Every structure is written in structure tokens, then in C-alpha cells.
Amino acid sequence: MTEVRNVAVLVGNGLSIAFNPALNLRAITTEMVERMKAASDEGDDVVTAMKEIAERALPAGVTSEDDFEVLVGAFGAENRTMGYLERLAALTQPQDDELQAAIQLVANFAARVRDTGLSHVLQVIFENSHAYADDAEHLHSFVTAVTSSFDGRVSLSNLNYDTLLLSAVLTVCNMAEVADLADGRTKVSIVDGDGDTVARVPLLRETRHDFSPKHRVLLLHLHGSITYWAGQEGTVYAKLSRDHLEDLEQWQAVRDGTTGLRPVVVLANQRDKSAHVQEFPFSLAYEMFVDSLATSNHWLIVGYSFRDEPVNAKLQAEFNDRAREEKPRVLVVTHGDDLAVHVVERAFGWGKEDGSSVDWLTVVRTGANGVENTAEWAEFIA
Template sequence: MSDLSVLVGNGLSVAYNPELNLASITQEMLERVEREGDAGSDVLRAMKEIARRALPEGATTDDDFEIIVGAFGSETRTLGYLGELATLTSPADEDLKAALDRVTTFAEQVRDAGISRVLEIIFERSKMRHSDASGLFRLLRAIVGKFDGRVTFANLNYDTLLLAALIHLYRDSLADMAQGNRSGSVTTDGVRYNVPPLRRRGDLPDERRLRLLHLHGSLTYWTNRERTGFVKLDRSFLQTHSQWVAVREGQTNVRPVVVLANQRDKQAHVEDFPFSLAYEMFAASIAETNRWLIVGYSFRDACVNDVMREQFRSRSDKPTVLVSTFGDSPSRREVEVALGWGAEDGDSSQRILFHRGGAFDLASSDEWSTFSA
């Protein structure tokens, strides 16, 4: 039996739909904020000002995505710290507490409005059409057909493309971070619905050899304000109940569970559930497998690189890594640095392989034949 760990970055989603490029999503977000920011709402005006300050020159690169989404979330976290500080230093000052509560509530409304719009754009652009998915299906069939043991997919994308493709091809062999029962619940527009909860432990069923982890959350992962209940809402639910609008209008008791943050704040986010559990299971997978396939990933996420570097450097017998990308980036040196391959390790070409023809052509490449032999 041969096992495989797969890390999937935004490049796979972009290969399916170029409009899932982060710069394109950011530009659309800015245009919507610009249009709606003149509507008179205090929240919309605040969003417009935050966007203007975060990206005064407009969206031009993928880096702008982290800047803009990080800007919508960082103020709320800062105000939370101020509230804790005020409670410690001036516990009897009710006026101060009320003022901070009011400002924090407004900041949360701005955050919800910003993040829901970003995810709504991704939701609109990531609808799976089987007629357009031949390349994605071909890639997954090659992976699952060649590696007949445990295959763990760690997905960095918020969209549902990989989930939908795996369900379409391998529904009975797949497990993700949601439980199969419907003991969770969500209330939207005054109606309570039973939905699957997220797992609290890494107890995915052994009989399902394909595993899907969302390291930074998903369009389908939601939680209540207290972060005491975590559930999965499928695309049909999100569409039927206009869940993005419900968030903005305060008509639902849950919010998306995603790591939409800049690099500075991301580490704090991934230490929280359910991201912490996904990272734990990803680390366990790459520690136990001798083949790592990395698809469409830029090697620029410090949190992800830290996990891979720790496992890579701790092994005297290094795993074989195949990096599937499109074009010259990332370079061999960038990957070596990210994984912790030092000058003392010599030539990396036998352990770190590259396919630069794009994910959907990977299965027919010489690099794949070498890697999967």
C-alpha cells in the first residue's frame, strides 16, 4: 500500500477558473465596495474607507488579497484586546465598557460585511461544472489510482471545487472534517435547521482512505458568535438561504470559519479550532508519508511552510517532493528555503522534483512517472 500527502494551493483553483486569481477577486471586491459605499450606510462607508487606506493604488497582485481581507479583520481583534485591557484596568467604568462594546459591535459589522463579500465572490466563481472539470478529474484519478493507500488532501482554498470533484468521483471513499450526522444546528431568518457539525478530534473513519482537510477553513465551515458550535453548510444551503446576505443583515446566528488574515495575524488564527486540528492532521500525514505532492502553491505562507519544514528537516531519509506549478515560480531555491534544505544537504534534484506545465497536465508528465513509480 502506498500513501500520499497532497497540499493544494490557489493555483489549482485558478487552473479551473482564472477568475479565482486572488488579484481578480480583490479587484472585484474593491469595485463592489466602491459602488455600494455611496449607498449611505455607515458600514459601507467604513468599508470603503478601509479599502482606500489598505490599497490606495488599487489591486494589482495576489499580495493585495491578504492586505485587504486582513484590514477588515484586524480592527476587531485590536478592539477585543482593548476591551480586555479596560476590564482589567478600569473594571468599574461602565461608560468606558459601553463605549468599547458599541465600537466593537460596529467593527464586527464591518468585518462581517467585508468578509462575507469576499467569500461571496469566491462562491460565485467556484461553481463546479462537470463539463469543464475534465482536467481536475484527470488529475484526481491519476493520484487516487496510483496511490492505493491513505491519500490526504490538505486544501488551502476556501472554495468547494476540490470537495465537489472528490465527492463526484469518490464519495464512498472520502472523509472530511465534518461528521456524517446532523446534530449541529444553524438558525437563519428565524428558522432552525439541523446540519452536520465539524469533528472535534482527528477521528476520521479508517475505512475511508481519502481525507480532505481545509487548513484555512472553507466556504462551508461556519460557527456561532461564541465559537462554541461549528457546522458545515453545503453549497445548496448557502445558495437557498442567501447566507452571505443573511450575515450582512444580521439574519443568521453563524459566521464563516476562515483564515482571512495577513501574514502578521495568521499565526494567531491557525492556533484556533478548527484550523489547529487541520494543521495537526496535516502534520501527522506528512510525517508518515514518503511522497509529498504540492500543487499550485506559492510557498509563501509562513504557517504552512513552518509545518512542512519541521517535518522535512526532522527526517534523515527525506521524503520525495513533487512540486506542480505553471511557469518558473516558485524557483528551486525558494522551495529549498521553505522546506529547510540546506547547502550541507547537497543537490536537491533527487528529492525535490518539479513539473512546470500546470496541474492538469501533470498526470501525463515524465515527472509524475518518476514520482509515482
């Protein structure tokens, strides 16, 4: 009997940009900044102060102009720092209620600033989470090529918050064989301020055992999604539909502080990101991502810059696992010449002393749009 072939797919922002240019980091950051300015009488000063705080932690010469993760993530870091200070104050000056109240006040302010920036970022992404007719057709062709070229499990690990890939998967695949982190078997009610139920939404899966063997196509949002939300206490996690997000006006509600729900995404600097991904539900997505790498001899990496340390650590660990009889076949799809081969090799722990990587690594530089029609693709799936 011929053994089924699995494929592990890692998707970065480059895939979203290929099918909707409005989802590039600079465009999102620019739009977020403009919306924050418009929302405040002192908009320019507020944004300037945010940038100064964010750039304080950046290397010399680097700015936050092009990266909303740097700008908004800085306030997640500030909030965590305030939490550490609060614990320190409780230990060293437990009787000083005024000090602890002041620290909590600053922590709450940092959290509000982060919520404001985060809600604007995710709203921009939400509004642009679509591909126009021609681009959608090309994205569907790409997803069809991936899911039909491998008869085993197809694991799509997505670093984007948008729903472009989700929409394409649901369009071209058999619904019965598709699963993301949402578990349709269990649902929770969302209630308004009067206690009335306004929606019933699926909870997120809690363990790997909540995925069925019949789920051949997995969509794993490693860093969360615009559709993943949780209560502020962090005990209930659920998936909202696009209709819910529109009808419930969730983005504005977060900014106004009129909802107890918060979006579930990893939006942090690189230092804090490693801690975030160890928390649920990202920990489950990463567990399934690692499993996909371990059980696949074909790794497809699309639109990823190889700058995410937690992701690179998993790639390197599985690539160099001594239990693996041979190196996986790796196809990296990028656009242009910015991504150097040595950067890719280094992410896998492959150095000059290891010789040429040509036996296991292929890099396509024409982008995701139409990659399934290239000779490199034909060789990859052979």
C-alpha cells in the first residue's frame, strides 16, 4: 500500500499581500495612525507619543513607521512591565496602597492605549480581508493545488490575522474535512448589557484530541485571528463570524470600553512574542504546527520573512530532529530578491560547513500568485 503524503504549509504576510496589496504592513500601519489621529482632538500628539514610546525599545535608526506590531506591541510590553512593578511593590511595600493604586492606574492606561491601537489595526485588516474577483480566483487556484497535490493531511499554519486563506479554503475544500481552532460541537452565548443573548458562537478547541482524523485540511492561526475573541478574564475563548463582528460593532466597543470581549492575537515585540505563544490558544496552534512538521516530508513556506523567532525555533528543531531519516523537501515562495538564501538556511540551522542546500531547498521568487504553474512546484510535488 502506498503511504499517504502530508504537507506542512507555513503562510506569512506575503500571501495576503499577493492577493490584496492593502494588507501590507505599511498600508495597515498608515491607516491605523490616520484613524487614531482622527479619533482624538490631540491626535497628532497622541500618535507622536506612541511612536516615541515604541521606538525607545528599537535599535538605532529603526522606526515604527512601517510596522503596527512595533507600535501597538510596545504598549503590551509596558502593561507587562507595570504588572511586574505591581508585584514588586506588593512584596517590598505591601502597606503602600497609594503606590500600588498608582501603578495600577498606569497599567490600565497602557492597556487602554493598546486596546485602542489594536482595535484600529484589526478593523483595518477586517475591512480588507477580501480578494477582488481575479485575485480570489488565483488564490482559489493556489489552495486547490496545495490541497489536491497531497492525499494526506494538509496543515496550513497561518501567521496572518485576516480571513483571506480561511475564505479560500472553505470555498474550494469539502467542508467535512476542514477544521480550524473553532469547535462547532460546543457553543457559548454572547449577551448584551441587558443580559439578552445576541449571538451563539463556537468555542475554540482545547487540545489536539479535539481534532478528528477526518479533518484532512487544518487551518492553524499561529498568532490568532480577527475572528478569535475571549472574555477579559481569559477563561472563555470563541470564534466570531464576520457577520458578528459587523453587527455587534466590536471594534468600536473595544475602544469605548463597552464590551468585556477582547480579540485574541499575538501582537507584541519579538522579546515578548515567545512568552505569548506559550499561552492558550496559540500554544495549541503551535503544537499542531510542530506535529505537521514532524509528520511531513514536504514543507511549503509562502510569503514568510523568517524574522519570527518562535516560528524559526520550531522549524529548526524539527528540521534537525535526529529521528528524521532524511531532510524534508522545502519550497520557499517569496517575491523579489530581498530574502537571501543564507537567511533561509540560517533559520533551519544550516551553515556553510553543511555545504550546499540545493538537495533540500528551493526558493521561488515570483510570488504566490501562479506558483502552482511553475517548474519548481511540479518538482516539489513529484
